[in-house]
Amino acid sequence: xxxxxxxxxxxxxxxxxxxxxxxxxxxxxxxxxxxxxxxxxxxxxxxxxxxxxxxxxxxxxxxxxxxxxxxxxxxxxxxxxxxxxxxxxxxxxxxxxxxxxxxxxxxxxxxxxxxxxxxxxxxxxxxxxxxxxxxxxxxxxxxxxxxxxxxxxxxxxxxxxxxxxxxxxxxxxxxxxxxxxxxxxxxxxxxxxxxxxxxxxxxxxxxxxxxxxxxxxxxxxxxxxxxxxxxxxxxxxxxxxxxxxxxxxxxxxxxxxxxxxxxxxxxxxxxxxxxxxxxxxxxxxxxxxxxxxxxxxxxxxxxxxxxxxxxxxxxxxxxxxxxxxxxxxxxxxxxxxxxxxxxxxxxxxxxxxxxxxxxxxxxxxxxxxxxxxxxxxxxx
Numbered sequence: 001x002x003x004x005x006x007x008x009x010x011x012x013x014x015x016x017x018x019x020x021x022x023x024x025x026x027x028x029x030x031x032x033x034x035x036x037x038x039x040x041x042x043x044x045x046x047x048x049x050x051x052x053x054x055x056x057x058x059x060x061x062x063x064x065x066x067x068x069x070x071x072x073x074x075x076x077x078x079x080x081x082x083x084x085x086x087x088x089x090x091x092x093x094x095x096x097x098x099x100x101x102x103x104x105x106x107x108x109x110x111x112x113x114x115x116x117x118x119x120x121x122x123x124x125x126x127x128x129x130x131x132x133x134x135x136x137x138x139x140x141x142x143x144x145x146x147x148x149x150x151x152x153x154x155x156x157x158x159x160x161x162x163x164x165x166x167x168x169x170x171x172x173x174x175x176x177x178x179x180x181x182x183x184x185x186x187x188x189x190x191x192x193x194x195x196x197x198x199x200x201x202x203x204x205x206x207x208x209x210x211x212x213x214x215x216x217x218x219x220x221x222x223x224x225x226x227x228x229x230x231x232x233x234x235x236x237x238x239x240x241x242x243x244x245x246x247x248x249x250x251x252x253x254x255x256x257x258x259x260x261x262x263x264x265x266x267x268x269x270x271x272x273x274x275x276x277x278x279x280x281x282x283x284x285x286x287x288x289x290x291x292x293x294x295x296x297x298x299x300x301x302x303x304x305x306x307x308x309x310x311x312x313x314x315x316x317x318x319x320x321x322x323x324x325x326x327x328x329x330x331x332x333x334x335x336x337x338x339x340x341x342x343x344x345x346x347x348x349x350x351x352x353x354x355x356x357x358x359x360x361x362x363x364x365x366x367x368x369x370x371x372x373x374x375x376x377x378x379x380x
Contacts, residue, residue, distance in 0.1 A: 001062075003063070003178065003247060006062050006063050007059075007243050007244055007245070007246050007247050010058075010059055010062025010063055011061055011069075012024070012055060012058065013055070024051070024052055024056075024237070024240060026052055026233050026234055026237045027050055027051045027052045028233050029046060030045065030046050031046070032045070046230075047230055048225050050230075050232075050236070052233040052236040052237055052240075053071050053230065053231055053232075053236045056069070056231070056236040056240050056243075057069035057070055059240060059243055060192075060194075060198075060208045060243075061210050063243065063246070064177045064181060064182075064183055064210040065181055065183055065184055066183050066212050067212050068210065068211050068212070068214070068217035069208060069209070069210050070208060070210075070217075070220055070221065070224050071194070071206060071207070071236060071239070072206065072208065072229050072230060072231055073205070073206065073229045073232075074193070074195070074206065074229070075101075075173065075191070075192065075193030075195060075206075075207035076101050076207065078191050078192075078208060078209050079102055079105055079191060080227070080229065081220055081229070082138075082191065082209065082220075083105070083110050084227065085137075085138075085219060085220070085223070086115055086138065087114070088113065089114060089135055090114075090115055090135055090137045091115070091116045091118065091133065091135040091136045091137065092106070092115060092117050092118070092137065092138045092139075092140060093117075093118045093120060093128055093131050093132070093136060093139045093140070094106065094117055094118070094119050094120075094139075094140040095120070095140065095142050095143075095150070095152060096119035096120055096121050096122075096348075096351070097142070097145040097148050097352040097354075098119075098140075098142045098145060098146065098171070099142065099146045099171070099173075099340065099341075100336075100340050100343045101340075102140075102142070103343060104343040104344075116135070118131045121150075122141060123151070123282055123283050125152070125153055125156035125157050125159075128157065129164075132160075136164065136166060137167060138166060138167045138168075138169060139160070139161050139166055139168050139169070140169050141154065141168065141171065141182075141187075142170070142171040142174075143170065143174075143175070143180075144276055144297065145352075146173075146174060146297075147297075147299045147336045147354060148274055148299060148352055149174075149274040149275060149281070149299060150282065150283070150352075151276055151281070151282065151283035151284070151286050151287045152283070152286075153283070154168075154170060154180075154182050154185040155185045155186055155290065157186075158185060158186025161186075161188075162186065167188045167189065167216070168186065168187045168188050168189070169187065169188065169189040169190075169191060170182035170187040170190055170191070171191045171192075172191065173191070173193045173196050173327070174295060174297050175295060176192075176197045176198065176246065177190075177246075178246055178247055178292070179250065179254075179291045179292050179293050179294075180290055180291045180292070183210065183211075183212055185290055188211060188213065189209055189210070189211050190209065190210045190211075191207065191209055192207065193206075193207055194206040194207055195207075195325060195327070196325065196326050196328075197246065197249070197250065197253075197326075198239055198242055198243055198246065199238060199239045199242040199327075199328075200246065200249055200327060200328060200329060202325065202328035202329075202330065203238060204235045204238040204239055204242075205235070206231050206236075206239055207231075249329065250293070250296075253295060253296030253365060254294060254295060254296060256296060256363045256365065256368045256371060257275065257277075257294065257295055257296035257297070257363045258277055258294065259368045259372065260298060260361065260363050260368070260371060260372060260375065261273055261275035261278070261298050263372050263375065264298065264300050264375070265278070267375075267376075267379060269304070270301070270379070271300070271302055271305065271357075272300060273299075273300045274299040275294060275297075275298045275299075276294045276295070277294035296362065297326065297360070297362060298360070298361045298363060299336075299358055299360045299361070300359055300361075301355065301357045301358050302357055302359075304357065305355070306356065306357055307337070307338075307357065309357060310335055310356065310357045310359050311335060311338075313379060314335055314378075316378040317333050317374055317375075317378045318374055318377070318378075319331060319366060319371055319373075319374040320332060320333040320361065320371070320378075321333070324339055325362075326360075327362060328364065329364050329365050330366070331361065331363055331364035332362040333360070333361055333362075334359070334360045334361075334362075335358075335359060335360075336358055336360050337349065337354055337358060340360070341354050
């Protein structure tokens with residue numbers, strides 16, 4: 001199957017065997033009848049497995065060209081499960097430009113439980129090897145990064161991880177499998193905040209993992225069941241529905257994103273625009289190689305370069321909604337320093353470019369002219 005067909009049919013039973021339902025039903029149940037102890041039809045308790053969640057997990061694996069999918073109650077719950085693969089004293093190398101919630105989980109929860117984290121810019125993969133020692137177990141990559149749109153060469157990092165027998169995990173939330181498939185590039189784990197583009201309609205909170213290795217999958221399934229941070233059946237149904245239009249939504253996100261990136265770059269009050277599609281964007285050639293498009297996420301700063309000025313712009317927006325999150329059909333604007341990245345100390349976030357004047361846009365699928373008009377009036 002090609003990708004556009006996989007989003008609708010990949011990993012799915014086309015017709016539900018009970019009554020011929022075209023969509024997988026919502027099995028809103030906690031438990032299942034047994035004919036004798038252990039005599040059941042594959043399901044006994046919905047924390048361990050639920051038919052709606054299974055349908056979603058199969059679909060997630062399919063669109064990432066993976067073998068095993070897992071759905072969690074949030075993106076952070078999915079990351080939490082990955083961290084539980086390790087024990088005190090183990091070390092993890094992470095990109096230093098990453099989602100604030102990931103940074104908070106790493107430093108405020110798992111550092112206290114004995115894991116050690118090294119944060120480093122990964123635009124040059126050679127910087128990673130100097131941090132590897134016998135305790136290193138995982139490399140954590142986010143590309144494009146949130147919110148600076150930094151591009152990391154997944155194939156190059158995968159070569160480093162394989163050389164040292166490490167696990168490579170890639171947060172693929174911004175790109176989605178429509179634009180980028182990290183397992184094909186050598187990653188061991190792909191993570192999504194399915195809240196974003198996979199759900200696509202700002203009506204669900206969910207996370208997912210996809211892997212190819214059965215041994216790794218079994219460990220993660222055990223953690224998923226033992227820790228219990230699972231996705232519910234209604235949320236699973238919503239993300240299944242969202243995935244079926246992922247390809248056409250992403251096409252429009254990319255088209256609108258390109259138009260808005262060029263508009264912002266030409267605007268007299270805008271200073272820097274961060275979008276991987278620009279030929280002078282750092283590692284643009286890597287993005288061109290490992291992605292099939294450049295997405296609808298854009299960050300920019302104004303020439304005024306002040307917190308007050310950035311807040312004024314986002315407050316004036318009318319079509320763009322000032323809100324947390326991203327990846328929905330509607331356009332959203334955020335102020336990373338005070339919203340998504342507030343948990344990162346100012347001196348640390350500014351090292352990666354997350355300054356007080358930075359504005360992040362999640363470009364939706366509305367008419368591009370309306371979006372550009374909205375930005376014009378907000379910047380005026």
